[in-house]
Amino acid sequence: xxxNFYGLKxxxxxxxxxxxxxxxxxxHKSALSYLEYGLLNxxxxxxITGEIGTGKTTLIKKFLSSLAKGTITAVISNTNLExxxxxxxxxxxxxxxxxxxxxxxxxxxxxxxxxxxxxxxxQRVILIVDEAQNLPLSVLEEIRMISNxxxxxxxLIQIIxxxxxxxxxxxxxxxxxxxxxxxxxxxxxxxxSEDETEKYIKYRLNLAGARDNIFSKEAIQAIFKxxxxxxxxxxxxxxxxxxxxxxxxxxxxxxxxxxxxxxxLYPYRLGQLEKKGSLSPTKTQLIEEEKLSYLLNExxxxxxxxxxxxxxxxxxxxxxxxxxxxx
Numbered sequence: 278x279x280x281n282f283y284g285l286k287x288x289x290x291x292x293x294x295x296x297x298x299x300x301x302x303x304x305h306k307s308a309l310s311y312l313e314y315g316l317l318n319x320x321x322x323x324x325i326t327g328e329i330g331t332g333k334t335t336l337i338k339k340f341l342s343s344l345a346k347g348t349i350t351a352v353i354s355n356t357n358l359e360x361x362x363x364x365x366x367x368x369x370x371x372x373x374x375x376x377x378x379x380x381x382x383x384x385x386x387x388x389x390x391x392x393x394x395x396x397x398x399x400q401r402v403i404l405i406v407d408e409a410q411n412l413p414l415s416v417l418e419e420i421r422m423i424s425n426x427x428x429x430x431x432x433l434i435q436i437i438x439x440x441x442x443x444x445x446x447x448x449x450x451x452x453x454x455x456x457x458x459x460x461x462x463x464x465x466x467x468x469x470s471e472d473e474t475e476k477y478i479k480y481r482l483n484l485a486g487a488r489d490n491i492f493s494k495e496a497i498q499a500i501f502k503x504x505x506x507x508x509x510x511x512x513x514x515x516x517x518x519x520x521x522x523x524x525x526x527x528x529x530x531x532x533x534x535x536x537x538x539x540x541x542l543y544p545y546r547l548g549q550l551e552k553k554g555s556l557s558p559t560k561t562q563l564i565e566e567e568k569l570s571y572l573l574n575e576x577x578x579x580x581x582x583x584x585x586x587x588x589x590x591x592x593x594x595x596x597x598x599x600x601x602x603x604x
Contacts, residue, residue: 278520278523279519279520279522279523282523282526283487283491283519283522283523283528284486284487284488284489285482285485285486285487286485286486287485287486288485288516289481289482289484289485289487289515290481290511290512290513290515290516290519291512291516292509292512292513292516294332294334294335295335295338296335296338296339296341296342297484298335298480298481298484299332299335299336299338299339300332300473300476300477300480300508302469302473302476302477303473304466304468304469305332305336305466307464308325308336308464308466309336309339309340311323311325311462311464312325312336312437313340314462315435315437315462316401316403316435319435320432320435320461320462321424321427321435321436321459321461322424322435322436322437322438322456322459322460322461323435323436323437323460323461323462323463324437324438324439324444324445324448324460324462324463324464325337325437325438325439325463325464325465325466326439326440326441326442326444326445326464326465326466327441327442327465327466327467328441328442328466328468328507329441329507329509330507330508330509330510331466331467331468331508332508332509333407333439333440333466334407334439335508337352337405337407337439341405344403347400348400348401348402348403349395349400349401349402349403350402350403350404350405351367351370351371351402351403351404351405352370352405352407353366353367353404353405353406353407354406354407354408356406356407356408356409356412356416357411358412358413358416359413359415359416360381360415360416360419361381361384363416363419363420364381364384364385364419365377365384367388367404367423368384368387368388371388371391373387373388373391385422385423385426388423388426389426389433392434393433395433396428396431396433401435402433402434402435403434403435403437404420404423404434404435404436404437405436405437405439406420406436406437406438406439406440407439407440408439408440408441409439409440409444410441410442410443410444410447411440412447414450414452414453417447417448417456418452418453418456420436420438420456421453421455421459423436424436424456424459445463445465448460468504468506468507468508469501469506469507469508469511470506471498471501471506474497474500474501474506474511475494475497475501477508478492478497478500478511478515481515491519491522491529491530492515492518492529492530493529493530493531493532495531495532496518496530496531496532496534496535499532499535499536499539500514500515500518500535503539513542514535514538514539517538517542518530518534518535518538521534521537521538522534
């Protein structure tokens with residue numbers, strides 16, 4: 278609804294990960310360099326962690342889009358699986374036929390022969406597991422077993438585990454010591470700085486066709502204050518702010534609009550940033566998950582309602598103009 282009003286070709290702050298809108302902050306650049314280094318040097322295990330909404334999935338999509346032709350990838354994001362189910366999903370991702378009644382040993386043999394064939398053809402095979410913090414310990418142990426499939430010199434499959442900070446704690450479990458020893462590279466993706474937040478917002482706006490600075494300097498400072506530099510939260514605040522600005526026919530998003538958005542859709546951010554340090558990391562992560570989920574649902578409801586209201590208003594306006602033309 279607001280695209281024409283702000284001179285945009287498309288929505289710049291979509292929640293869904295889009296590699297075209299990948300912003301190469303200093304943190305994302307480092308993470309991408311780790312992934313590229315690991316690929317080039319045939320590193321067996323890489324671990325990427327980051328808080329909710331820091332852009333881990335977008336980073337992985339950008340990485341996948343840069344891979345050379347012939348690279349075979351399997352991406353698994355459904356991590357609530359048993360070991361055999363995980364193996365079945367991996368084979369399915371790689372296009373390997375199997376039957377449901379096959380034993381785990383048979384599934385592993387099929388995977389091994391597939392990897393040997395690909396290795397003989399000099400094709401890389403990469404397994405990426407997203408939301409890996411949710412993997413049961415038994416599946417992580419299965420992944421370690423998969424990493425045992427190697428030649429005398431090279432790994433037959435490279436494995437990248439991506440997840441929230443609890444993944445690191447899970448890997449420190451005594452039962453996973455052998456898996457932890459295999460992790461060659463690990464990187465934690467931090468939120469954006471205030472300067473990067475400003476560049477991030479302008480980058481996405483320019484990519485969507487904006488010619489002017491739609492957000493004022495003060496508005497961007499407020500966005501950083503309430504988002505703490507988390508890209509997903511920045512997106513939700515900016516998207517809502519554009520709708521609010523369109524409704525009020527404001528060509529420039531100022532700090533007042535950001536405050537209104539936060540007050541309506543993100544109330545727990547008000548006056549609570551100072552208390553954040555008093556919570557334990559585990560409790561904070563759980564609260565942030567619940568709050569972010571609530572925020573996204575509330576924003577979705579508000580945006581739908583606003584767009585419907587605007588549409589109905591415009592339709593009524595056109596109808597009245599049509600009626601007046603007869604008088």
